[in-house]
Amino acid sequence: MKKRKFGLVLSSVLAASAILGACGAKDEKPAKEKENENASSGESNKEKAFSVAMVTDVGGVDDKSFNQSAWEGVQAYGKEHNLEKGKGFDYLQSKSDADYDSNLNALVRRDFNLIYGIGFMMADAVEAVATDNPEKHFALVDAEVKADNVVSVLFKEQEGAFLAGVAAAKMSKSGKIGFVGGVDIPVINRFEAGFVEGAKAVNPKIEIKSKYTGAFDKADLGKITANSMYSSGVDVIFHAAGATGNGVFSEAKERKKKDPNANVWVIGVDADQYEEGKIDDKTNVTLTSMLKGVNTAVIDISNKAKKGEFPGGKTLTYGLAEDGVKLADSRGAIPADVQTVIDEYKEKIAKGEIKVPEKVKK
Numbered sequence: 001m002k003k004r005k006f007g008l009v010l011s012s013v014l015a016a017s018a019i020l021g022a023c024g025a026k027d028e029k030p031a032k033e034k035e036n037e038n039a040s041s042g043e044s045n046k047e048k049a050f051s052v053a054m055v056t057d058v059g060g061v062d063d064k065s066f067n068q069s070a071w072e073g074v075q076a077y078g079k080e081h082n083l084e085k086g087k088g089f090d091y092l093q094s095k096s097d098a099d100y101d102s103n104l105n106a107l108v109r110r111d112f113n114l115i116y117g118i119g120f121m122m123a124d125a126v127e128a129v130a131t132d133n134p135e136k137h138f139a140l141v142d143a144e145v146k147a148d149n150v151v152s153v154l155f156k157e158q159e160g161a162f163l164a165g166v167a168a169a170k171m172s173k174s175g176k177i178g179f180v181g182g183v184d185i186p187v188i189n190r191f192e193a194g195f196v197e198g199a200k201a202v203n204p205k206i207e208i209k210s211k212y213t214g215a216f217d218k219a220d221l222g223k224i225t226a227n228s229m230y231s232s233g234v235d236v237i238f239h240a241a242g243a244t245g246n247g248v249f250s251e252a253k254e255r256k257k258k259d260p261n262a263n264v265w266v267i268g269v270d271a272d273q274y275e276e277g278k279i280d281d282k283t284n285v286t287l288t289s290m291l292k293g294v295n296t297a298v299i300d301i302s303n304k305a306k307k308g309e310f311p312g313g314k315t316l317t318y319g320l321a322e323d324g325v326k327l328a329d330s331r332g333a334i335p336a337d338v339q340t341v342i343d344e345y346k347e348k349i350a351k352g353e354i355k356v357p358e359k360v361k362k
Contacts, residue, residue: 165198
């Protein structure tokens with residue numbers, strides 16, 4: 001009996017060992033594969049998790065111009081990589097320049113991988129916050145900061161504005177055109193310089209009125225300035241004033257509604273502002289817009305950073321040759337013969353045959 005019991009127990013142990021051994025052998029390969037899959041999945045999630053965010057200047061994210069273009073770039077990057085707003089991409093709006101530092105620091109605390117400061121006015125804040133957070137990556141648009149963890153993004157606004165000047169001078173019937181700027185800073189000076197140079201290239205006798213409103217977020221100032229210019233005989237106004245420029249459109253549309261035959265035009269800036277000039281299905285006061293590829297630059301730099309190729313310490317400059325600036329489709333507002341002249345100048349500038357100044361020649 002004892003031998004029989006011992007034999008049964010031994011058989012049971014051996015059988016259990018065989019089963020456990022078989023299970024172990026069966027699970028060994030999947031476990032290995034699972035480990036590899038987890039590692040691969042982790043790498044994939046890490047890549048997808050690369051997050052970007054931006055801080056607007058006082059113009060606001062819906063200025064239909066500069067900040068809005070940047071935000072469109074951030075959103076496009078987020079969509080491309082299936083990111084969630086608020087976690088993978090986001091923005092903070094600045095109501096005044098006092099918000100710049102606090103907004104940038106807020107995004108640092110939220111651990112975004114790449115943080116954009118949008119606009120020349122944010123240079124000091126970006127420099128300060130980047131210095132305090134050397135492990136973080138920042139991008140500054142329209143100004144330069146010399147730091148290894150900051151990439152500076154500039155545009156040759158004067159080149160695109162030159163084409164706007166050509167269009168304005170060729171389309172003016174009064175021989176008087178206007179420029180409405182926001183704050184008197186180098187980037188806006190480049191818009192004015194190019195506009196003046198382009199207009200004079202096709203009409204040396206053109207009369208150009210220039211006015212800086214001192215703000216990027218005051219549509220009422222834009223409207224008042226435009227009213228004064230149109231009343232003086234100006235018939236084409238190019239604005240580089242952010243949300244202040246919305247007032248220029250308002251004034252032009254009011255005048256066009258009162259007199260459908262009036263030759264009243266606005267040239268938009270940064271983004272295609274065709275919709276801003278729309279009165280009805282047949283009437284629009286937007287002649288064209290000088291596009292500035294802020295959105296394109298944001299997508300380009302974000303993807304570089306995501307791949308581990310963040311261009312820290314460098315200044316990237318986008319001009320006509322890089323397709324960084326250009327004129328928007330005029331939707332037929334600019335006749336073919338005028339467009340031909342614009343295209344000829346565009347080619348000469350892109351080839352370097354014409355050097356457009358960054359400041360108005362005195």
